[in-house]
Amino acid sequence: MVFSSLIFLYIFLPLCVILYFALPGMEKKNAVLIVFSLLFYAWGEPVYVVLLIAMAAVNWYFGMILGRQHKKLWLVLAIVLDLGCLAVFKYAGFIVENLNALLRLQIAVPKITLPIGISFYTFQALSYTIDVWRGRVRVQKSFWKFLLYVSLFPQLIAGPIVRYSDVEPQMDERKTNLSEIFYGVTRFCMGLAKKVLLADYAGKVANQILNGTFATTTTLSLWLGVLMYTFEIYFDFSGYSDMAIGLGHVFGFRYPENFRLPYIARSITDFWRRWHISLSSFFRDYVYIPLGGNRKHVYWNLAVVWTLTGLWHGASWNFVLWGFYFFVILSIERLFRDKIKKIPRPVQHVVTLLLIMIGWNIFYFTDFSRLTESFRVLFGFAGAGFSNEQTSILLLNNLPLAILCAIGCTPIPQAIGNSFGALCADKNRESGKQKTYVIVTYVYDLLLLALSTVALVGSSYNAFLYFRF
Amino acid sequence: MKKLYMTLLTVFLLVLFGFGLVSFFDKDATVSQVENRTLAAKPKFSFSALFDGSYISKLESYYTDTFPLRDKLLKLDRTLNRFYYYSGAGDDNLLIINSTSGAENGGESLSDVQKELAGKMGSAESASSAVSSAAQSGSADSSSAQTGAASSAAGSAAASAAQSAASSEPADEPALDNPDDSEATQAGNVIVVGTRAMEIPTADDKVIKSYAEAINDLSEAMGSSVRTISLVTPNSGEFYSPESMHTGLHSQKDMIDYCYSCMNDKILKVDAYTALREHVDDYIYFRTDHHWTALGAYYAYTQFCKTAGFTAVPLDKFQKGTYENFVGSMYTFTSGYPQSETLKENPDTLDYYLPIEETHAKYYEDATLTNGVPISVVYTKLEDSVSNKYLCFIGGDNPVCVIESKVEGPTCIVLKESYGNAFVPFVTSHYSKIIVIDPREFNRDGLPSLDLKEFAKEQNIDDLIIINYPYMINSTGYVKWLDRLVGK
Numbered sequence: 038m039v040f041s042s043l044i045f046l047y048i049f050l051p052l053c054v055i056l057y058f059a060l061p062g063m064e065k066k067n068a069v070l071i072v073f074s075l076l077f078y079a080w081g082e083p084v085y086v087v088l089l090i091a092m093a094a095v096n097w098y099f100g101m102i103l104g105r106q107h108k109k110l111w112l113v114l115a116i117v118l119d120l121g122c123l124a125v126f127k128y129a130g131f132i133v134e135n136l137n138a139l140l141r142l143q144i145a146v147p148k149i150t151l152p153i154g155i156s157f158y159t160f161q162a163l164s165y166t167i168d169v170w171r172g173r174v175r176v177q178k179s180f181w182k183f184l185l186y187v188s189l190f191p192q193l194i195a196g197p198i199v200r201y202s203d204v205e206p207q208m209d210e211r212k213t214n215l216s217e218i219f220y221g222v223t224r225f226c227m228g229l230a231k232k233v234l235l236a237d238y239a240g241k242v243a244n245q246i247l248n249g250t251f252a253t254t255t256t257l258s259l260w261l262g263v264l265m266y267t268f269e270i271y272f273d274f275s276g277y278s279d280m281a282i283g284l285g286h287v288f289g290f291r292y293p294e295n296f297r298l299p300y301i302a303r304s305i306t307d308f309w310r311r312w313h314i315s316l317s318s319f320f321r322d323y324v325y326i327p328l329g330g331n332r333k334h335v336y337w338n339l340a341v342v343w344t345l346t347g348l349w350h351g352a353s354w355n356f357v358l359w360g361f362y363f364f365v366i367l368s369i370e371r372l373f374r375d376k377i378k379k380i381p382r383p384v385q386h387v388v389t390l391l392l393i394m395i396g397w398n399i400f401y402f403t404d405f406s407r408l409t410e411s412f413r414v415l416f417g418f419a420g421a422g423f424s425n426e427q428t429s430i431l432l433l434n435n436l437p438l439a440i441l442c443a444i445g446c447t448p449i450p451q452a453i454g455n456s457f458g459a460l461c462a463d464k465n466r467e468s469g470k471q472k473t474y475v476i477v478t479y480v481y482d483l484l485l486l487a488l489s490t491v492a493l494v495g496s497s498y499n500a501f502l503y504f505r506f
Numbered sequence: 507m508k509k510l511y512m513t514l515l516t517v518f519l520l521v522l523f524g525f526g527l528v529s530f531f532d533k534d535a536t537v538s539q540v541e542n543r544t545l546a547a548k549p550k551f552s553f554s555a556l557f558d559g560s561y562i563s564k565l566e567s568y569y570t571d572t573f574p575l576r577d578k579l580l581k582l583d584r585t586l587n588r589f590y591y592y593s594g595a596g597d598d599n600l601l602i603i604n605s606t607s608g609a610e611n612g613g614e615s616l617s618d619v620q621k622e623l624a625g626k627m628g629s630a631e632s633a634s635s636a637v638s639s640a641a642q643s644g645s646a647d648s649s650s651a652q653t654g655a656a657s658s659a660a661g662s663a664a665a666s667a668a669q670s671a672a673s674s675e676p677a678d679e680p681a682l683d684n685p686d687d688s689e690a691t692q693a694g695n696v697i698v699v700g701t702r703a704m705e706i707p708t709a710d711d712k713v714i715k716s717y718a719e720a721i722n723d724l725s726e727a728m729g730s731s732v733r734t735i736s737l738v739t740p741n742s743g744e745f746y747s748p749e750s751m752h753t754g755l756h757s758q759k760d761m762i763d764y765c766y767s768c769m770n771d772k773i774l775k776v777d778a779y780t781a782l783r784e785h786v787d788d789y790i791y792f793r794t795d796h797h798w799t800a801l802g803a804y805y806a807y808t809q810f811c812k813t814a815g816f817t818a819v820p821l822d823k824f825q826k827g828t829y830e831n832f833v834g835s836m837y838t839f840t841s842g843y844p845q846s847e848t849l850k851e852n853p854d855t856l857d858y859y860l861p862i863e864e865t866h867a868k869y870y871e872d873a874t875l876t877n878g879v880p881i882s883v884v885y886t887k888l889e890d891s892v893s894n895k896y897l898c899f900i901g902g903d904n905p906v907c908v909i910e911s912k913v914e915g916p917t918c919i920v921l922k923e924s925y926g927n928a929f930v931p932f933v934t935s936h937y938s939k940i941i942v943i944d945p946r947e948f949n950r951d952g953l954p955s956l957d958l959k960e961f962a963k964e965q966n967i968d969d970l971i972i973i974n975y976p977y978m979i980n981s982t983g984y985v986k987w988l989d990r991l992v993g994k
């Protein structure tokens with residue numbers, strides 16, 4: 038199931054919330070969350086839900102063993118099982134295809150559909166086992182609580198990658214108060230709107246352009262397509278994180294922030310401190326630093342981390358290329374750190390944004406011939422010229438959306454919210470000012486929910502030239 | 507403060523839950539008039555459907571399709587789309603969107619529409635059963651698959667979006683006859699410029715060549731005694747769209763030239779293009795519908811006569827009639843977008859020309875030519891409730907329609923999609939018997955089979971006429987239906 042669906046918003050979520058708050062005691066509340074989380078996952082993966090439970094069981098079990106017997110063997114075994122699982126379900130087809138091509142073999146390519154969210158929950162489970170080994174967290178003795186950690190539906194299928202250490206205390210005891218819940222609702226509505234009102238529309242335009250015939254695509258329209266994809270991927274992903282964090286707040290979980298306005302970064306190094314933070318910090322703490330970090334063979338470490346980061350995003354060579362692309366840029370930025378600092382700031386921003394967009398273009402095309410051709414069009418070596426009437430109509434049709442998305446990537450919305458908050462600030466928490474703040478926020482939430490609902494219903498709009506029986 | 511929070515949050519929850527309850531217990535609509543389609547029906551539960559994921563994805567599209575107040579929300583969505591599909595501040599009315607028309611999968615017939623209308627007025631029972639039985643015939647599935655994929659791709663992070671979209675649809679789905687969406691998406695765009703909406707096809711030389719080869723194969727199967735006449739017509743995009751949309755890969759002239767150049771010398775090729783080009787200032791295409799007008803079809807007919815050796819009947823010899831206020835398929839197709847409003851405010855007028863000779867026509871569900879239902883070659887008294895006035899020509903798209911004309915002349919088969927419908931009435935002046943066949947209605951799952959070679963022999967035909975517009979010569983689906991007529 039996904040958050041941005043009518044069935045989630047109007048049936049699943051209210052039922053879950055009502056039951057959660059109606060039942061007394063942490064144990065029953067946790068049970069509600071586990072049942073609904075498994076339902077949530079089974080909705081999209083009626084078979085692989087078994088895999089999810091099995092993965093939780095394996096890591097819970099190894100955590101118990103490691104608690105009794107601090108042997109490296111058990112840790113290695115757990116890691117091999119986790120990554121092996123990921124290798125089978127995510128990369129088997131890719132590996133076999135490449136082996137076939139490389140060694141001229143004829144092994145049948147296994148057709149395994151990717152279990153939704155496997156990359157996320159494998160990493161979550163893994164972080165727990167490693168942290169138990171490192172002595173950073175205590176062993177979770179209750180399987181149910183561990184299953185709750187791995188399967189919790191707000192962050193189950195698209196992150197943030199929550200570490201066990203982040204939520205350890207909240208497994209047993211969670212304090213929820215009304216203002217926290219209210220914040221969660223607001224955060225959820227904002228994420229929903231980012232996803233439904235910005236990302237989905239930007240995505241439609243991006244697909245329309247990027248999936249088109251390149252021979253009839255102009256340079257300008259392809260850049261528009263890449264820009265729209267740049268918007269889509271940010272609002273989609275960060276919107277999802279917002280919804281996860283918001284839902285977390287409703288149930289009393291605190292999740293780490295995952296995005297901090299990545300497109301205002303001044304360098305790619307800066308960008309990666311702001312983009313999918315829970316992933317980059319995972320690779321930092323569990324791969325980069327164990328490899329030696331900044332202390333020894335730093336470029337080798339970077340190359341490993343970025344190849345893995347690329348591969349994590351998908352089993353296809355363009356993702357590897359995408360990771361390698363960032364490795365190269367990050368290395369250059371590291372080598373010329375002082376010189377880059379002297380470049381005027383606006384130039385830094387523009388260049389960074391361009392590099393990010395080029396990165397997303399690599400990310401988009403899994404087909405290498407399409408990828409190459411897209412670059413030829415982007416830089417004017419192919420396609421239907423720089424611009425034409427179609428391009429102008431496309432630009433016109435999407436102008437308001439592009440402007441709104443652009444504003445959404447800057448600190449402006451936050452600044453507006455903050456200054457409104459400051460305006461209503463009052464030491465007396467019961468004051469009229471404070472109440473105005475709450476009510477205005479609430480109306481804003483309802484408005485976003487209503488608009489998102491309209492757009493979600495609208496997305497099922499499917500007109501036909503003829504009557505379709 | 508606590509009280510305020512409590513009230514606000516409770517109201518929020520009740521709004522969500524209230525809608526949820528209503529959605530659960532309300533009566534579901536089955537047909538959407540706004541979109542011209544049957545809404546998704548409640549799927550039947552089975553464990554196999556549950557485990558392969560199809561049950562849930564169907565349930566989800568059923569839920570969305572029957573969401574309470576859906577029609578009202580769709581209207582609001584159109585208002586919202588003023589923002590997302592901005593048309594400029596002035597009087598400009600501009601829109602460009604992908605087209606996934608699906609015309610290669612079949613058309614619309616007057617009898618279907620009338621059945622549908624009859625059902626709406628009285629016997630709801632028979633209509634709904636007709637709808638639901640028809641809904642199983644396949645073509646409706648493409649829409650549900652699409653929304654299913656879209657909604658599952660939607661939630662997961664972009665990183666895994668592509669994979670999860672793929673995983674939501676079972677990978678080993680049998681090769682359905684319907685071309686998939688990606689093929690259709692490549693087919694072209696729909697644009698609205700002012701009061702006119704147009705389809706813009708994009709040339710795919712490989713497909714065009716395969717179309718030409720399909721015509722060659724048909725001709726060969728017919729044998730040397732049968733003339734094969736091909737007529738590929740441009741659509742309105744060629745003449746009224748901004749320049750870049752009818753040049754380069756969008757040039758329909760180039761598509762037609764290339765297509766003809768790939769056909770055998772034996773095949774007679776009708777240059778409808780030149781005649782239509784000469785009359786671009788006349789009312790030869792609708793603005794709110796993707797078809798040509800009867801006048802446009804007439805000019806193509808004059809070229810046809812030149813090629814086939816007939817003497818065309820002068821236009822002023824025909825008795826003419828008119829339907830006012832015709833708002834056609836392009837309006838429906840764009841009705842989710844604010845730009846469609848201008849189309850609605852500027853409806854088309856549909857003129858028709860009655861056959862000169864006395865004609866008798868029947869349509870049949872298959873090629874056995876049994877249980878024929880009488881139809882008119884041109885309907886002069888369509889009810890107001892039939893909004894698609896273009897159905898007045900031979901009653902729209904039926905599998906087979908046989909027209910007998912009181913004229914001394916040869917016999918022909920016409921293979922066509924709906925562009926042929928406005929054309930056929932004119933040739934009743936030359937052929938004593940015209941068998942109109944819609945290739946989309948045969949040799950696919952659930953549809954009757956037809957061996958055209960045998961059939962033509964039985965019918966002892968003289969000419970085989972194939973008439974199509976550019977979307978079809980660029981459609982792998984349509985070429986497949988042509989191939990299958992002769993067992994390819």
